[in-house]
Amino acid sequence: MVSNQSEVPRSITLRRPDDWHVHLRDGAMLAQVLRYTARQFARAIVMPNLLPPIRTVDTARAYCARILAALGREAGLHGGDEGVFTPLMTCYLTDTTDPEELARGFAEGVFVAVKLYPAHATTNSAFGVTDIRRVQPVLERMAAIGIPLLVHGEVTDAAIDVFDREAVFIEQVLDPLRRRLPELKIVLEHVTTEEAVEYVQSASANLAATITAHHLQINRNALFAGGIRPHLYCLPIAKREKHRQALRRAATSGDRRFFLGTDSAPHMQPAKETACGCAGIFTAPCALELYAEVFEERTALDRFEAFAALNGAAFYGLPANEERVTLRHEPCVVPERIGEGDMAVIPFRAGETLRWRLIPS
Ligand code: DOR
Ligand code: ZN
Numbered sequence: 559m560v561s562n563q564s565e566v567p568r569s570i571t572l573r574r575p576d577d578w579h580v581h582l583r584d585g586a587m588l589a590q591v592l593r594y595t596a597r598q599f600a601r602a603i604v605m606p607n608l609l610p611p612i613r614t615v616d617t618a619r620a621y622c623a624r625i626l627a628a629l630g631r632e633a634g635l636h637g638g639d640e641g642v643f644t645p646l647m648t649c650y651l652t653d654t655t656d657p658e659e660l661a662r663g664f665a666e667g668v669f670v671a672v673k674l675y676p677a678h679a680t681t682n683s684a685f686g687v688t689d690i691r692r693v694q695p696v697l698e699r700m701a702a703i704g705i706p707l708l709v710h711g712e713v714t715d716a717a718i719d720v721f722d723r724e725a726v727f728i729e730q731v732l733d734p735l736r737r738r739l740p741e742l743k744i745v746l747e748h749v750t751t752e753e754a755v756e757y758v759q760s761a762s763a764n765l766a767a768t769i770t771a772h773h774l775q776i777n778r779n780a781l782f783a784g785g786i787r788p789h790l791y792c793l794p795i796a797k798r799e800k801h802r803q804a805l806r807r808a809a810t811s812g813d814r815r816f817f818l819g820t821d822s823a824p825h826m827q828p829a830k831e832t833a834c835g836c837a838g839i840f841t842a843p844c845a846l847e848l849y850a851e852v853f854e855e856r857t858a859l860d861r862f863e864a865f866a867a868l869n870g871a872a873f874y875g876l877p878a879n880e881e882r883v884t885l886r887h888e889p890c891v892v893p894e895r896i897g898e899g900d901m902a903v904i905p906f907r908a909g910e911t912l913r914w915r916l917i918p919s
Contacts, residue, residue, distance in 0.1 A: 566887055569917075570859055574881040575846060575866035577602040578874075579708070579747050579768045579819030581838070582625060582645070584608050589628050590897045591824050594842035596629055596643035598916060600879040603708070603819070604645045606673055607682035611650035615663040618647040622668070646670040648708065652685050653692045657699035664705045670874065671706045671745070672696075676714050676731075680793040681823070681837055683710070690731055694738070701742040706874065708745045711754065712794055721778070724794050725753040732757070736765065745873070748773065748821045750794045752804035758815050759808070766873045768819025769809045771848035772839045772906050777802045788835040789904050792823065795837075809849075809865055810858035817870035820845045827895070827902040841906045844892050848906070850885050850914040883916060890915035 577599040582588055595602055604625065606612035612621055625645045649660055649669045663669035674693075675686035687693055700707060711732060712723040732746065741764065746754060749767040758767045772792065777799045781790045790796070808816045822845060823838030830836060841848060846866065853862040871878045890912045895902045 565857070566854060567859065569884050569886045570850070570862065571882050571884045572863035573867035574600040574879040574883050575818060576600055576870055576879070577820050577822070577845065578745070578817055578870040579603055579605065579770075579821050580842070581605045581607070581821070581823040583824060584621070584624065586901060587824060587826075587903075588624065590901060591822075591840075591842055591903065592625065592628050594896075595820075595822065595845075598842070598846050598883075599643065600881060601644045601646055601876070603671060604647055606648045606650035607675065607680075609682055611652075611682065611685050612648070613650050613652060613655065613685075614659060615666065615668050618649065618663060618668050622647050648673045650675070650685065651687055651693060651696065651707075653688055655693065655696050657696045660696065660705065661699060661703055664703055669705065671708045672700060673708045673710070675710045676712065676727075679710050679712050679714050686710075690735055697735070697739055697742055701739050704743065706743040706745055708747055710793075711746050711749070720795055721797055724749070724751050728753060728757050736761070740764075743873075745819075747819060748794060749805065749808075750797050751801045755804045755808045759813065761815075763815065766815040766817065766869075767808075768821070768870075769805055769816055770819065770821045770839075771841050771845055771852070772796070772821075773802065774806055774809060774852045775848060775907075788830045788832075789906070789908070790839065791830075791835060791837055792821070792839040793837040806852060806856060810853055810856040810861055812858075812861045812864050814864070814869045814872060816865060817873065818849065818866045819870075824903040826897075826900055827904055828900055830904065839906050840903050843896065843905045844890060844907070844912055844916075846883070846885060846916050847890050847912045847914040851912060854887075854913065885914045885916055887913060888915050889913070 580602045675683035677686040677688045711727045713727045743764045746767045778796045822842040824840040825836040894909045
């Protein structure tokens with residue numbers, strides 16, 4: 559359908575969305591980035607890949623308390639314009655994770671999900687799982703109690719082309735896992751390929767996927783436009799255009815198995831702009847605005863609420879948020895940077911003008 563400018567509404571109002579995959583970090587970085595996520599989202603699934611990772615109920619509780627404390631300080635400093643924000647904590651799966659610890663954390667309402675990083679797949683994944691079969695007893699326990707497994711879906715074999723690692727993971731790891739344990743709830747995180755989209759579409763309702771704003775907006779050409787673009791490097795890496803189109807169709811389809819997960823992953827500017835830069839794209843400052851552009855381009859703004867605020871909550875068995883947010887169709891400039899000096903972080907599309915602006919409630 560041809561998009562007609564006159565059909566674009568001047569504003570849209572939707573339930574306050576949730577971010578089902580975000581990196582909030584810790585310490586000074588947490589203090590500097592948290593406000594952006596808390597301003598946009600009611601809840602967020604917080605990734606556990608700190609150093610050392612979050613592997614126990616006690617460390618998750620303590621990390622959650624640090625997040626809430628950082629929020630309190632922000633509210634105090636800035637007049638408390640953030641809505642209520644709830645961090646949802648995750649446990650980092652290792653070869654030696656104790657199923658009892660997981661079950662206790664889930665029963666006590668501390669752990670909402672468990673994160674699988676294949677060892678050495680990405681940032682702070684050195685403690686990750688070396689072979690999925692080693693954690694079979696843990697996964698069986700998870701299936702029995704109903705806690706979801708969140709999967710970084712890439713094989714780590716250096717012989718596999720980096721652009722193929724997601725598709726190979728689905729074939730070699732995810733599909734066999736789902737056949738062994740069909741009742742396990744799984745989220746294939748930050749999907750980047752047509753293969754992943756089709757796999758999720760063909761599966762039962764206990765497999766879902768998150769989609770980032772950046773993978774909806776860029777293909778792999780963007781990484782090399784006029785020179786190498788370290789701030790567009792993330793894992794899984796952006797793929798070719800046909801994959802981006804598949805992601806855009808999936809996100810805007812209304813299919814309940816696809817929902818919002820920014821994977822906003824801040825790194826300090828010197829760690830990105832260097833000979834061996836870190837993986838991670840920082841979208842938190844304007845995440846909803848970025849997604850809204852995609853839904854507008856696909857004339858699917860009527861499905862934005864399902865993707866951003868309903869499907870994820872339904873998958874996790876949580877109530878939808880009652881609060882509303884409004885996005886106005888008006889120019890919104892992405893900050894050039896947030897933070898100062900060595901702590902500076904360069905957001906996705908820094909300095910550019912987006913077509914939507916979030917008006918927090
Ligand atoms: O690009 C990424 N950055 N992908 C990940 O899986 C981890 C993340 C990070 O923590 O920086
Ligand atoms: Zn991530």
